[in-house]
Amino acid sequence: MKRDKLTIYDVLVRPLVTEKSLALREHRKYVFEVNPLANKGLVKDIKELEGEH
DSSP states (O other): OOGGGOOHHHHEEEEOOOHHHHHHHTTTOOOEEEOTTOOHHHHHHHHHHHTTO
């Protein structure tokens, strides 16, 4: 899959559940496994879209 064709569902693969990530949830911070083809710009765009809800 090409980088320019990635959707939100392709970028964020699944939540990452560890002791550390569970502790971060208390501070409303979430950890996800990210597609290796995604770059920081795509992840930032998704984070901004999430804030619009």
